Amino acid sequence: MLKVAKTRDGGLFRPDIFVLTIPQVEGGANISVKVRWSQKLLYNAGQFSLCVPFSFPEFVNPAAKVVSQTEKIELNINSGTSKELLCKNTSHPLKEIRRQAGQLGFLYEADVKAWSSTDFTFSYEISSHDSFGGFLLQSPLANDLDQREIFCFYLFPGNNEKTKVFKKDIVYLLDMSGSMQGKPLENVKHALFSALFELSPEDSFTIIGFNEEIHMFSSSLEVAKFETIEKAIQWTSDNLVARGGANILLPLTQALDILHNSSESVPLIFLVTDGAVEDERQICNVVKGHITNRGTISPRISTFGIGAYCNHYFLKMLSVIGRGCYDAAWELDSIEARLRRLFATASSVTVANITIDTLDHLNEVEVYPSCIPDLLSGIPLIVSGRYQGNFPGTLKASGLLEDNSSFETNLTVQKAKGIALDKVVARQQIEHLTAQAWYLESKQLEDEVAKLSIQNGLPSEYTRFLLIQTDTGNQNSELYGLQRVLSKINLQKAVDSKGPKIIVLQSLGFGFGNVAATADNAAPGFGETKMYDQGTNALVKAASRLCDCCCCMCVIQTCSAINNQCAIVLTQLCSALSCFGCLSCCAEVCCDF
Structure with a gap:
């Protein structure tokens, strides 16, 4: 009879730590773990940067056993462009082994007496003074369910310091319901204060705090003079006090009315919330109708979700409709930094109303996101999709510049070589279609x-990861491996069938918010954090205190034989498994907006 373990046997302990309990490991057993994850490259001041945990606490060494300690890093960069790549900074002494147009290869390998105490960091830039872009094309694989051709359009802002950004009319919508009490609201305020001081004297703004009611700094836009900013900061400190429930439609409608007459500036709305409300689809419909009736530049709506009780797919959909940006904070300590970045990036519009010729002439075109966002000075613009038909050799992107003049640039079209473009599209496609499905x-x-x-082995709201017992041959120990994702429709069938033991892991999706928790003013967090046994809790806390990450994958691979206690520690504290928390990040090389 098939034994099915409960969900508690594996899942996310925190957003960045994945815990998996191995029921029994015999002494001297070999453990092999293979993990694949996607991780975004941060983009700042024209540079892409990568950071991978590469510092190891002392307890990763097998007890009473000397092993060969070898560190190896192989780094391959494929930018997808023909531009020259310039290496800027690196934490380890990498040796360049390959250089081609748009590509670089590096290698680091060393025998060490002690494991590295430095995380691996690397940054590079694409040499270009002005903005540039292109199209990457890839044919679908034979087993692809969607046999349409794949494309990825990118547009880089360049590093021209003279590039002008649009003047801004901004309305900040800040959730001040009871669940925001304490650190969440204080962090939001600090991010807002920093954003206000970054405004130009030509910009205008106002602030609306909301719970069941709205509290406005001003019923109209105020010019961002120093005196006005100081007055706004004082008003925010005195009046935005967390209490009551949440009503998002009322403040959002008020913000749209305030920005109704914006003509010479780009109108921006920033919505920050930690909760879910019942009329979210109605809110999307109201915003969609309002934007459809606007003129040249409609309000850009950027959204920021805090914790797991807000509906992140509602916020994502709202940002798509409003051609804005979306970001989220899953831990309280990350709210201020991520929100400051959202404020700064989404406010730096350099090219608006971007269109691409020829796309309308292709068959069955699907674009992710469906509304092409603006080009921002802080991040490259990346749009992917599917199509049928033939691409010409060159395309043209058009848009509107800050002085109302036209923007045009030619885009080169080339086949994607050495890039898993199907995976990039799949990640973006899953997120976009999930928001559409909701x-x-x-x-x-x-x-x-x-x-x-x-098909792509990527998590979603409608699938679950399973661990299936493998055939151990003559060995007595039970080995487990992450084999595939099954849809909920087929999950019960797999569980009920005769065969090896199956462990159903917790869902790795965001979920669609929690209206009940919002109504109860539950403090934001990473959802229903489940409690593991005391040993697991102690190990996770120890790992957090020591290095805020767990053991590295390469350490496990060096251990050919380990005892029971060490096996459990290594498995539960494996930083590669903790990187499952990164699966929510986009695979494309840009911020998750």
Whole structure:
């Protein structure tokens, strides 16, 4: 009879730590772990940067056993462009082994007496003074459920310091419901204060705090003079006090009315919330109708979610409709830094109303996101999609510049070589279709997302990860491996079938918010944090105190034989498994906006 373990046997302990309990490991057993994850490259001041945990606490060494300690890093960069790549900074002495147009290869390998105490960091830039872009094309794989061709459009802002950004009319919508009490609201205020001081004297703004009611700094836009900013900071400190419930439609409608007459500036709305409300689809419809009736530049709506009780797919959908940005903070300590980045990046519009010729002439074109966002000075613009038809050799992107003049640039078209473009598109496609499935309440789109998730091995809201016992041959020990993703439709069938033991892991999706928790003013967090046994809790806390990450994958690979206690420690504290928390990040080389 098939034994099915409960969900508690594996899942996310924190957003950055994945815990998996191995029921029994015999002494001297070999443990092999293989993990794949996607991680975004940060982009700042024209540079891409990568950071991978590469510092190891002392307890990763097998007890009473000397092993060969070798560190090895192989780094391959494929920018997808023909531009020259310039290495800027690196934490380890990398040796360049390959250099081609748009590509670099490095290697570091050393025998060491002690494991590295420095995380691996690397940054590079693409040499270009002005903005540039292109198209990457890839044919679908034979087993791809969608046999349409794949494309990825990118547009880089360049590093020209003279590039002008649009003047801004900004309305900040800040959640001040009871659940925001304490550190969440204080962090939001600090991020807002920093953003206000970054405004130009030509910009205008106002602030609206909301719970069941709205509290406005000014019923109209105020010029961002120093005196006005100081007055706004004092008003915010005195009047934005966390209490009551949440109503998002009322403040959002008020913000749209305030920005109704914006003509010479780009109108921006920033919505910050930690909760979910019942009328979210109605809110999307109201915003969609308002934007449709606007003139040349409609309000750009950027959203920021705090914790797991807000509906992140609602916020994502709202930002897509409003051609804005979306970001989220899953831990209280990250709220201020991530929100400051969102404020700064989404406010730096350099090219608006971007269109691409020829796309309308292709067959069955699907673009992710469906509304092409603006080009911002802080991040490259990356849009992917599917199509049928033939691309010409060159394309042209057009838009509107700050002085109302036209922007045009030619885009080169080339085949994607050495880039898993299908994976990039799949990640973006899953997120976009999930938001669409929620908004349209479409079971057909839910099934499509589940199929994409299964095909590409990427988590989604409609699939679950399973651990299936493998055939151990003559060995007595039980080995487990992450084998595939199954849709919920097929999950019960797999569980009920005769065969090896199956462990159903917790869902790695965001979920669609929690209206009840919001109504109860539950403090934001990473959802329903489940309690493991005392040993696991102690190990996770120890790992957090020592290095805020767990053991590295390469350490486990060096251990050919380890005892029971060390095996459990290594498995539960494996930083590679903790990187499952990074699966929510986009695979494309830009911030998750």
